[in-house]
Amino acid sequence: MDYRKESLKLHGQWKGKIEVNARAKVNDKDSLSLAYTPGVAEPCLAIKDDYNKSWELTRRWNMVAVITDGTAVLGLGDIGPEAGMPVMEGKCVLFKEFGDVDAFPLCVRTKNVDEFVETVYNISGSFGGINLEDISAPRCFEIEEKLKAKCDIPIFHDDQHGTAVVVSAALINATKLTGKKLGECKAVINGSGAAGIAIAKLLMTLGLRDVILCDRTGAIYEGRDNLNPSKQAIAQVTNREMTKGTLADAVKGADIFIGVSAPGVLTQDMIKTMNTDPVVLAMANPTPEIMPDEAKAAGAKIVGTGRSDFPNQINNVVAFPGIFRGALDVRASQITENMKIAAAYAIASLVDDDKLSVDYILPYAFDERIKDTVAKAVGVSLENHHRAVDDAACTAEIFVKFVKMLEERDIRDVDMLNEQGAVSVNTIRKLPTYHVIIFARNETGRINLYKLVSQSHLKYYHRRPRVPKSVLEQYRDGLLVGSACEAGELYQAILRNAPDTEIARLVNFYDYLEIQPVGNNRFMIADDKHDMISSEEDLKEINRKIVKLGEQFKKPVVATCDVHFMDPQDEIYRRIIMAGNGFSDADEQAPLYLRTTEEMLEEFAYLGSEKAEEVVITNTNKIADMIEKISPIHPDKFPPVIENSDQDLKNICFTKAHEMYGDPLPEIVESRLDRELNSIISNGYAVMYIIAQKLVWKSNEDGYLVGSRGSVGSSLAATMSGITEVNPLPPHYLCPNPDCKYSDFDSPEVKQYAGMAGCDMPDKICPKCGTRMKKEGFDIPFETFLGFKGDKEPDIDLNFSGEYQANAHRYTEVIFGKGQTFKAGTIGTLAEKTAFGYVKNYFEERGVHKRYCEINRIVQGCTGVRRTTGQHPGGIIVLPVGEEIEKFTPVQHPANDVNSDIITTHFDYHSIDGNLLKLDILGHDDPTMIRMLEDLTGISARDVPLDQRDVMSLFASTKALKIEPEDIGGCKLGCLGIPEFGTDFAMQMLIDTKPKYFSDLIRIAGLSHGTDVWLGNAQVLIQEGKATISTAICTRDDIMIYLIGKGVESGLAFTIMESVRKGKGLRDEWIETMKEHGVPDWYIWSCKLIKYMFPKAHAAAYVMMAYRIAWYKVFQPLAYYAAYFSIRATAFSYELMCMGKERLEYYMAEIRKKGDSASKKELDTLKDMRIVQEMYARGFEFVPIDLYTAKAQRFQIVDGKLMPSLATIDGLGDKAADAVVDAAKQGKFLSKDDFRDRTKVSKTVIDLMDDLKLFGDIPQSNQMSLFDFTG
DSSP: OOHHHHHHHHHHHHTSSOOOOOSSOOOSHHHHHHHSTTTTHHHHHHHHHOGGGHHHHSGGGGEEEEEEOSSSBTTTBOOOTGGGHHHHHHHHHHHHHHHOOEEEEEEOOOOOHHHHHHHHHHHGGGOSEEEEOSOOTTHHHHHHHHHHHHOSSOEEEHHHHHHHHHHHHHHHHHHHHHTOOGGGOEEEEEOOSHHHHHHHHHHHHTTOOEEEEEETTEEOOTTOTTOOHHHHHHHTTSOTTOOOSOHHHHTTTOSEEEEOSOTTOSOHHHHHTSOSSOEEEEOOSSSOSSOHHHHHHTTOSEEEESOTTSSSBOOGGGTHHHHHHHHHHTTOSOOOHHHHHHHHHHHHHTSOTTTOBTTBSSOOTTOTHHHHHHHHHHOOOOTTTTSHHHHHHHHHHHHHHHHHHHHHTTOOSHHHHHHHHSOOHHHHHHSOOOBOEEEEOSHHHHHHHHHHHHHHHHTSOSSSOOOOHHHHHHTOTTEEEEOOSTTBHHHHHHHTTOOHHHHHHHHHHOSBEEEOOGGGGGGGGGOTTOTTOOSHHHHHHHHHHHHHHHHHHTOOEEEOOOOSBSSGGGHHHHHHHHHHTTOTTTTOOOOOBOOOHHHHHHHTGGGOHHHHHIIIIIHHHHHHHTSOOOOSSOOSOOOOOOTTHHHHHHHHHHHHHHHHHOSSOOHHHHHHHHHHHHHHHHTTOHHHHHHHHHHHHHHHHTTOOOEEEGGGGGOHHHHHTTSOSOOOSOSEEEOOOTTTOOEESSSHHHHTTTTSOGGGSOOOBOTTTOOBOEEEOOOOOTHHHHOTTSOSOOOOEEEEETTTHHHHHHHHHHHHOTTSEEEEEEEEEOOHHHHHHHHHHHHHHTTOOOOHHHHHHHHHHHTTOEEEEEEEEEEEEEOOTTOOGGGTOOEEOGGGOTTOOOOEESSOHHHHTTTSEEEEEEEEHHHHHHHHHHHHHOOOGGGSOSOOHHHHHTTTOSGGGTOOGGGGTTOOOSOTTOTTTOSHHHHHHHHHHOOOSHHHHHHHHHHHHSBSSIIIIIHHHHHTTSOOTTTSOOSHHHHHHHHHHTTOOHHHHHHHHHHHHTTOOOOHHHHHHHHHTTOOHHHHHHHHHOSBOOOHHHHHHHHHHHHHHHHHHHHSHHHHHHHIIIIIOSSOOHHHHSSOHHHHHHHHHHHHHHGGGSOHHHHHHHHHHHHHHHHHHTTOOBOOOOTTTOOSSOOEEETTEEEOOGGGSTTOOHHHHHHHHHHHHTOOOOSHHHHHHHHOOOHHHHHHHHHTTOSTTOOSOSSOOGGGGOO
């Protein structure tokens, strides 16, 4: 049937769809006199005496006016009031047929809101309710609100609330089928007119938290340009994730789509990006946002539309007749949110659970149960409800209904009710926020303040830290709470003319009230959002109101500056930083500088001199006097406690020492151990050693070596307890025979190696038992680590294998207990280079030319400003058992990443490392590489000798590799790819210094890791002949040992060393002392240039690792290259590097041709290519990747050749490589299509693999061709 043509025809026949039928029959004189004059005068007089009689003596109790202005009729738009009459008549028919309500269509000829409101109000006494219909947004919101305020009968805009009720009912049932809770769903509403906004509001009342509204422009979010007032208001409570972009962007991950918009705007591709089992209610009429069959094909589980020819029709007719029936029956004065919720649940309840299905989530429009069920749910009698006895009866009736609703939701007790009604953390995160000022009055307040900071970052963070007032109240002891600036709750309440009761409640919450200079808030004058602010006088008036509130509620009022920078001219820094971060209003800086007392008194002179002095001086001091003198950082040290750590450390150290050196110990060993342990234990550091010992032993037990960092290798106690492999004793011989244990520290041949390394000495046979002796010792003073008085804060840094680091971090929890360890937090500040970019871009964008010196001045003012937070790569802060972390610092997620499970200290760890123990558990490639080398060769790295001549020759030539420099692009050394020495910079140092001994390598490592130690310093001195590699300052220890050797007092020598190694230079009095003791000028000159210096122990630990890897390179080359390419290579390419030497060198030449224009990736690729070139030069080759035996990330040795990992194929990442390995385990690949299906590898990568002949004879498809059987 053509409904349009037929409807037009019938309307012509009907001549209107409604008519008036007389209930009073007038067929004689008496009946006329009773229904009309003179008898009708009596009910008129009765109503005159009692207004409420109008409900009993007229039809008003059952009459509703259906009123429009014709501005939004169906989908036809603004067609005028008369043209809307057929719709109004139709609505009246539905009222009568579905609710037995007498309704009258009224079309009002005005678009003026106030005229419309006045017209409706003037006739409202004739009706029991008003149904607003087809009025455009946002006028409909204003009309409804104004009528509600004026009229004493229900005002109901069906386009808003009827639709919202039916949609809510649909979702109550739909979520039963999807198994999702409404409060955990994400909903997107397309269409932000009257219906869309009302739907959002009612669903949020029902518990929906995550909702985004969209209009033609896209997602609506707080602060978006060109939003009308109704959209601005809804933006404040929706889309709290601030999602931006189109509808397609908004629906990603959504569980629910609600369309009240336009045909065809939702596509199948969009639905595919939604969460699993999405609900799609596409209600645009007559053509929905997407047709139901298309929506289901794209994955929608439940689909509803506004049409009757598809399942799940979202039709207001199931709501508004019953809602008005119930409201009229109890003579309600308004239709409340609870009545709408009750109606939604009532409608949903009409679909029995056993009949509920994806195609039946709402009752059919002609279900006869609807009217009475909805009316009963809505209808709680409020007659005479201002009398106490009737109020009680009304309350009881509401309670009975309430209990029944609770039973339907399976809520059986108060605890369950409170749990269901509690505001969720997710809701709190999305609520509007206000500023507050919190002072810690005392130590209790400081800890409570830190707890608030922790919770605001960990639990409630959303775009900014926030904390609910209930939590602030919980931790209020010891705190002072101020009302803050214009962004504070009190100021905002005054701005919106909040009721006096609300203002009183807010004032009572705060300990003191704040007012700020007019200039701080001048921006509000030009801001359209603040209608009541049009002049500076308005701003002063608000301050006066706050002052009066202070007087009224006896709260001190304090005038504050809201300081963001110290001096007026400093605003340029804030302006530029804000501009650099994308703030559009960066140039509109308020004068947020620190004013003097005189300036503040002048600013607030309009309050009167006496009141100005009170708010500026008297009350400010009053607040200050309430606060005790406290430190933000707890002043005491709180090391963790491990029982018997002092004695355990002694026992471990002496047991190992006796195992190595025998009993009795050599005097030099015993005296050093005694001296160290006394210093360590008396200063409370034994627990640090025990912790490190447990971590290292655990790693070693799990098969991973640990390298020490920093100066811990200076400690013999660290060596004996297994923390470091570096032996700091002077070079010496030691017999490994357990029955002998002879040692030689004092012979002349040993003494000549003082300051060097034991492995530098020649081999020697034990004179007692004939066993070949071990060569030990690196000659490093303990005082480098702890100082001569044990007063230097120790720092035990450990290099674990990168793949074991996470295990080591977890093991700290095993040692100390869960919740006792935190990642060390860092604060990232604006770097000078970034600041320069901000400043330069700022002035260029505005066409302003600034001299370089001025730009540099501004850059310095911006540099160092806090930018973000993070975490130390391996730092772990340990909290002693029984202490709260907030005693020392708040905590947070790094960079406020709410998805991270890592918790860091809120303060930069440097601020608290004097109070709490910090462990440095770092990840490093060397231990990982050594583990792989041991696995491939079966040779323990601990057995690798540190004095092998061929290995030492790598640092001087390529002979040990049996290749010439021209074979590897002219590289003169064989240490390419060796840690510490494989870069061009380090190799040039080797060429310049010509090392002969292992100890020389340690000194070179010290030089390479220092800042301004080699270039322009030691390099110059060696070139000029003033120093050699042995006499130049290479490590920090060199300075202390040299100065002590010159006769400088040991404590001063240590102090000078510490100052120089930190880049703080030399004081004049130190220079005088040094000269008095014969220190040459070149040495003093060198000290002055140094910015940072490496400790010798650190360099020794690094070189030991590097030397072992170099040994494998010489004697186990395939294992070395397999380990290097697996672990250290960053840009290995199977296509570029494994197709033979000629192809490799062609690509190398291409990259080198680019010179400085080569990209970082190309430079990384070239670095790996040089190692491949060396491997080819040594006669080794690759075998093609075998899809069934290749490993995902690791190279392997196959028949004397190397098989690359799958991850070396360009475009095949680590996850895809893992997927290929897993798929290969399941059986042979039947075809390339089968390979793609099982591995999910992209077609582009598969085509590349095909070009590289990696598929062999695997066919393209599983399907057979007849041609496969022909010859």
